[in-house]
Amino acid sequence: MANVNLQVEHRTEPWGVLLTVRGSAGVTNLSELDRHILPIVASKPALVVLDASGLEFISSLGIGSFTTLHRGLKPSGQLRIAGANANVRAVFERTKLTTLLALFDSVEDALRG
Amino acid sequence: MAGGQPRARSNAKVSLLNEPDSIRAVEREILEAASTHGYPEAAQFAIRLALEEAVFNAFRHGHKHLPDEPVLVDWTVSRGSVRIVVEDRGPGFTPDAVPDPTHEDRLELPHGRGVMLMKAYMTQVEYNDRGNRVTMVYQKPQDD
Numbered sequence: 001m002a003n004v005n006l007q008v009e010h011r012t013e014p015w016g017v018l019l020t021v022r023g024s025a026g027v028t029n030l031s032e033l034d035r036h037i038l039p040i041v042a043s044k045p046a047l048v049v050l051d052a053s054g055l056e057f058i059s060s061l062g063i064g065s066f067t068t069l070h071r072g073l074k075p076s077g078q079l080r081i082a083g084a085n086a087n088v089r090a091v092f093e094r095t096k097l098t099t100l101l102a103l104f105d106s107v108e109d110a111l112r113g
Numbered sequence: 114m115a116g117g118q119p120r121a122r123s124n125a126k127v128s129l130l131n132e133p134d135s136i137r138a139v140e141r142e143i144l145e146a147a148s149t150h151g152y153p154e155a156a157q158f159a160i161r162l163a164l165e166e167a168v169f170n171a172f173r174h175g176h177k178h179l180p181d182e183p184v185l186v187d188w189t190v191s192r193g194s195v196r197i198v199v200e201d202r203g204p205g206f207t208p209d210a211v212p213d214p215t216h217e218d219r220l221e222l223p224h225g226r227g228v229m230l231m232k233a234y235m236t237q238v239e240y241n242d243r244g245n246r247v248t249m250v251y252q253k254p255q256d257d
Contacts, residue, residue, distance in 0.1 A: 026165050027136065028136050057158065065223070
């Protein structure tokens with residue numbers, strides 16, 4: 001398992017914001033993720049799709065950052081998770097965050113809802 | 114072993130500082146040893162997750178008032194299991210008193226999932242009486 005750093009980008013789209021996260025959302029590198037979440041929440045988009053297809057690892061802190069994003073978007077906006085690999089998806093399932101956040105196989109599927 | 118590949122260490126006792134490079138280094142070494150011993154990707158994910166949660170808790174909570182103190186990590190990787198002990202110098206805590214983070218009232222909180230994830234991903238997780246040392250074991254399934 002590669003122990004790569006976290007790369008985060010976000011882009012405003014006509015439908016909302018595409019947040020792309022690659023690498024490891026672990027204890028040593030979350031400030032980069034949090035740096036993107038604050039302006040996204042401030043812009044109050046109706047929809048944020050998290051492209052997690054390049055996310056290799058996530059800890060409880062990474063989960064916490066996405067929970068913060070989810071809470072920040074309420075009540076008018078929502079967060080959808082796209083393309084998470086089996087290990088990352090399992091963390092969302094074990095923490096029961098799948099009851100709050102919808103997971104999709106791809107960004108296209110997430111946009112279709 | 115002239116000319117051969119250097120073998121990853123299978124055990125070590127490390128005094129870990131609360132610095133990203135220090136944490137990444139021990140993580141990398143344990144995962145390299147696990148890989149050498151044939152632990153699959155999902156197992157390595159589980160081991161890394163539990164290690165990160167334990168180390169984070171040790172620094173964030175155990176060493177809340179001891180920011181410059183190191184945390185001790187004692188790890189052993191063998192063909193059948195991985196054992197990791199993380200010990201801080203703090204006052205300890207009562208793990209059974211940690212609220213269930215999957216309860217609907219706590220689902221949206223950004224914290225409080227570390228202990229639950231350690232227990233979910235490792236075969237065995239035990240704290241000492243004081244609650245400042247956790248011993249975690251990952252047993253490799255036989256069909257791995």
